[in-house]
Amino acid sequence: MADDGSDGSFGPSELGTKEYWDAAYEREKRNFEDSGDVGEIWFGEDCMERIVAWFRKGSLVQTDSRILDIGSGNGAMLVEMAKEGFTSLTGMDYSQPSVDLAVNIAESENVNITFQRADILSTDDPIFSVDRFDVCTDKGTYDAISLSPDDAAQKRQTYVSHVHKLLRDSGLLVITSCNWTKDELLEHFSSGFESVDEIRHPTFMFGGKTGTTTTSIVFRKIDR
């Protein structure tokens, strides 16, 4: 697939590079130490709260389900889940400063979450050798990978197959994107996943059409 936008993909951006995230989280780490500011909540707090509410209210996830947040950033969503009573929470991010920040924030909130540095695109990472997860979540990480300056289309395919590896049979992926539409996500995850639910975000009207800026789809792992 092309990386030039001809397949509906986005052009490369610094948000698709590890250097960008390392520098951003180094800054956010210092801000947290200086002022207690936890930094950016991607797609906003309301979006995060709607996702956490879906976990809490639905019947598909139990409080002791093994949950992995892929590209957990500052770990804010996992902190909210811990406060809602979820007990088996792991965050992974390929940026070490983000892991350090998330550990500091979780400690300050007195919640028990495991954070580890790991790259979702590399099966060499030890996270691939532990027991599989019941649920994976992603808010903005697939989007960031989609913006990679080199071979984004291939990286997206690698992402799909690696999430499939990390999940137990019939495990769930709860993915939130502001780059891709529902139909695009359904197509990207059509091999090895079926859609079982959607978390609704507010819609807007523009030029007589209704749209939404954020899409959250719940996929269940099936055979590839």
Ligand SMILES: C[S@@+](CC[C@H](N)C(=O)[O-])C[C@H]1O[C@@H](n2cnc3c(N)ncnc32)[C@H](O)[C@@H]1O
């Ligand atoms: C848009 S931010 C979202 C952070 C967090 N999920 C949130 O909602 O606040 C994207 C995150 O993905 C991480 N990331 C990007 N590529 C990754 C990869 N290959 N493996 C693991 N994490 C990655 C970045 O370091 C960053 O923390």
